[in-house]
Amino acid sequence: MLDALRTSGTGLLAQKFRMNLISQNLANANTTGYRRKDVIFGAFESFFPFASAVESSKGVSVLGMTEDKSDYQMIYDPHHPAANGEGYVEMPNIDPVVEMVNLITASRAYEANLVAISVTKSMALKSTEI
Amino acid sequence: MKEFFDITTNLLSKALEYTETRHRLLSNNIANLDTPNYKAVDLTFEDALRRAVEGEGRRRGGKPALVFYTSNATPDPDGNTVEIEEQVMKMIENNILHHSFVNLIKMKFRMLESAISESRR
Numbered sequence: 001m002l003d004a005l006r007t008s009g010t011g012l013l014a015q016k017f018r019m020n021l022i023s024q025n026l027a028n029a030n031t032t033g034y035r036r037k038d039v040i041f042g043a044f045e046s047f048f049p050f051a052s053a054v055e056s057s058k059g060v061s062v063l064g065m066t067e068d069k070s071d072y073q074m075i076y077d078p079h080h081p082a083a084n085g086e087g088y089v090e091m092p093n094i095d096p097v098v099e100m101v102n103l104i105t106a107s108r109a110y111e112a113n114l115v116a117i118s119v120t121k122s123m124a125l126k127s128t129e130i
Numbered sequence: 131m132k133e134f135f136d137i138t139t140n141l142l143s144k145a146l147e148y149t150e151t152r153h154r155l156l157s158n159n160i161a162n163l164d165t166p167n168y169k170a171v172d173l174t175f176e177d178a179l180r181r182a183v184e185g186e187g188r189r190r191g192g193k194p195a196l197v198f199y200t201s202n203a204t205p206d207p208d209g210n211t212v213e214i215e216e217q218v219m220k221m222i223e224n225n226i227l228h229h230s231f232v233n234l235i236k237m238k239f240r241m242l243e244s245a246i247s248e249s250r251r
Contacts, residue, residue, distance in 0.1 A: 001150045004157040011161030018164075041165040043158075057158035060165050109163055112214050116157045119225045123153060126232045127146070130239070 001127070003058075004120045010059030011113035014041055017062050018106045022099050025092075032082045034092040036068035068093060142235045144182035148173065149228040156221045159212050167209035172220065 018039045028034040044058035070093055078087030152173045162168040205211045 001153070004154045007154065007157045007161050011157075011163075014161070015164075041162070043162050043165050043168050057154050059158060059161040105164075108214065112160050112163065112218060115218055116160045116221060119221050120153065120157065123150070123225055123228045126229050130232055130235050 001120070001124055005117060007057060007059035008113045008116045008120065010044065010061065011116070012110060014039075014060045014062050015106045015110040015113065019103060019110075021065065022103045022106065025094050026096065026099050029092060029094045029096065031092065032080075032090055033072075034094075036092055036094050038066050038068065040064050040066060138238060139235070141182055142231055142238070144178070145231045146228065146235075148175065148178040148182075149224055149231060152224050153221065153228070156217055156224065159217045160214070160221070163210070163212040163214055163217070165210060168212065169205075170203075170212045170217065 021037045021039055025036050040063040041060050042063040044061050072090035073093050074088040075091050076087055077083055077089050080089045083089050155171050155173065159170045159172075203211050203213065
């Protein structure tokens with residue numbers, strides 16, 4: 001029962017990691033040569049192939065980060081110190097609207113995990129009344 | 131001694147097992163609500179009840195296997211089938227069920243207690 005707490009904890013950490021990456025993207029929206037970062041989630045898998053779904057229910061883990069491989073946005077600015085031969089600067093492909101939507105999604109997911117934790121607490125405390 | 135742990139108490143303890151297991155599964159669903167290709171799982175009450183009733187009196191050591199039903203809702207573009215609203219509602223419903231079962235067990239033990247104390251007079 002209390003490992004439900006640990007499971008929800010992994011959810012909180014994963015969403016927080018994601019929010020950190022989104023903040024980093026927003027902060028570096030004007031940094032030349034910066035590539036947008038995103039997170040890869042994976043469900044925690046049990047080591048035993050015949051483990052039941054209950055035993056494998058250990059939450060979510062962050063498998064890693066990816067960098068956006070799409071082309072840079074080329075801005076014409078010949079006076080920029082990082083301008084290339086033709087006067088273009090490589091700017092990141094970061095859309096603040098997309099990042100804000102992702103940020104809202106991540107914070108909703110974070111809140112849902114908080115709800116799960118408060119329900120776990122309520123059930124565990126109720127059980128002690130028997 | 132057999133009268134203390136009769137069929138009601140046993141069924142109620144199986145019911146609590148059901149609500150606690152289900153809560154762990156639902157917590158896992160919520161933790162994985164953004165994981166690509168994750169399918170939401172849940173338990174059905176009818177199945178748990180059948181398992182509890184059939185398990186009575188059987189001393190073979192093996193319980194009938196729990197059947198998890200995986201949601202066959204339309205997955206998101208990344209393969210995830212967790213609906214945050216549905217999971218939170220299920221979790222709250224499960225919480226209420228759990229509280230009800232605990233209250234029933236409390237009442238059962240209180241009945242036993244009053245039977246024991248009354249008989250002293």
